[in-house]
Amino acid sequence: MIETDILVVGGGPAGISAALACGRNNIKTVLIEERDFLGGQLIKQTHRFFGSKEERAGSRGIRIAEDLMNEIKKNKNIDLYLDARALGYYEEEKIFTVLQNGRMLKFSPRKLIIATGAFEKSLSFENNDLPGIYGAGAVQTLMNIYGVKPAERVLMIGSGNIGLIVSYQLIQAGVQVVGVIEAAPEIGGYAVHASKIRRLGVPLYTSHTIKKAIGNEFVTGAEIIELDRNWNEIKGTEKKIDCDCICLSVGLSPLVDILSQSGCEMVYIPELGGEVPVRNENMQTSIDNIYVAGDLAGIEEATAAMLEGELAGLCAANTFINDVKQDERIEKIKNNLEVLRSGPKGSKIRSGLNKLIKGETFFQGGRNTGSEIEAFKKTGIPSGENLRSILPDEKRINETPFALIECFQEIPCDPCVNNCPFGAITEGTDINNLPKIDYSKCTGCGSCISRCPGLAIFLINKNYSENTSTVSMPYEMLPVPQKGEIVDVLDREGKKIVSGKVVKVLKNEKMDKTNVISVEIPKEFFNVARNIRLVK
Amino acid sequence: MMKEDNIIVCRCEDVTLKDIRELIKRGYTNIEEIKRITRCGMGPCQGKNCGQIILREISMITGIPVEKLTLQRYRPPFGGIKFSEVLGENNDEK
């Protein structure tokens, strides 16, 4: 029997944060993880995170993972058990059993924090079990952990943030994405993520579903079909798509087996992803000594999981330390979580959390409607009106270089505001607000470009020469062009508009591999050119 | 027409959408009943792939929202383990 104050189950972002919150307070903590490595989904996230500066917005998930894992290894209060699978919890005896290297281990913790995360939802369509049909997590594991190309031509099913991000990552890995299909009439994830793949020429089919996978021994194609407003298939709209992989990104379900077995009160809330434990705002379940954190408490994203992990850790620890300083931190985390969830994109999670406990409202406020961006949400491509709304006046356009932030959807994010050396970018008190540029302060330095997690900032120098402008844009592909190289210049749909000359390539350590490429183009294209493609 | 017998709900036990829909139409509208008949949820994945799909099918056919349906029961161990591990030949307390 192994005695410990706290036992944390699950070594993903939530579990790591929970263990650290306890370990930092000198509380004896055991962290068990099923895999033989830590990090959960965080170690596959090569993109920059949204959120606020405090939660390290603007940093890549993999960098955050590295730092957290190093801290775990250094912390002497945390005993790490890898390759250790939870088997069951027996509430009467308060014993938690774990299997490690063929040995059954018994733990007797004073408090349990369960952070087992989620698993991917499956989808019903013909031949949905054919080799070549993978979950998005599997695709990410193959390419971002093992460096193995999952396939050559991928059809992505689902346009939530995971579907959009994995599509982008596939292209970075040298894989073609032949399309992203989405059953709903609009994009599920952040529109800026969609814009990124649209600029790379990926078609997006909203109001479409997959009907069947084609192939005998493995996937050779897919048949998709359009859906009407009532989600019924429209006959005659079937389309065949050539691909050797169908990637499913149709949502996650909380992994609640341990909680359900332990006897925690469970409730089914579609907005939270399915069956979740009933819990209070301190992350405590109906069984007093069991706390939860992360996706199994409701599907969200890694930033929320890390905050919930720390919150669960502190609240569980606080039952035997009672420290005023920690009480302040607890309040702060709750506030940060609320801010993160308070924008229009957080309405689903807010509505889910409000159903969690009868008579208790997690959220009083929060905004459900954002700016008018119907077309943008359907296509990932801003409308003419959207674009006009952010351009400075004619005089300023013609003066000196200026930044343009093509961010039209209210999402919780602030790296541009915090990284402008001249304080030209503001968004008021709410991180969900759209950023605004004070063009009298913007010097056109371009340091915001590589900071934006949505890769939505461009720098325009309209009067580069008598007949040409330059557009500076973020670039995260290989190979990186050379100065002087002639490249294809693409519009927001990834279509070639003109050839252009690369006049500047900016890359340094601080930019962490988001290089900035400046390309010279005829003046008429300064507000059209948004990507480049190397000519082979 | 959708070929329901060509859609796999449960990979572990090879159960198709046709099997599930037929059972529901015959009155088996509880996921635990369907589990005992088809072994859906009893294979190596312990219902991770099939569970949600079965609940949605029950809901669609009976008209009862998923929130009101009986949910799947989980029992330890969560996944396959070997007899030697159950017997505890390597454990401290034999």
Next chain:
Amino acid sequence: MRIEKHPILTFERGKEIYFIFDGKRIKAFEGETIAAALHADGIIKYNTSPKLHRPRGLFCAVGHCSSCLMTVNGVPNTRICVTRAKEGMIVHSQNPRGDLND
């Protein structure tokens, strides 16, 4: 196929090793799972399903589905998506349920 150059990531591969899959010599790098090495070799069909004999391959890659079970060094029902390849391993695509004859 393995990714050699990546704009964001660097893959630090371990020592080159070999294992046997259904009689075929497969290259792997220490630290890779059996599934990753098979995939890199272009092998994506793993077995046929228990009752309906449908082809199956990798699906979840986190040890949560039953799609990738194989017999590894005589142990049936091994999840090859989470089992690391070792020098000289003998891997067999198994009969649907696996057997203990080895």
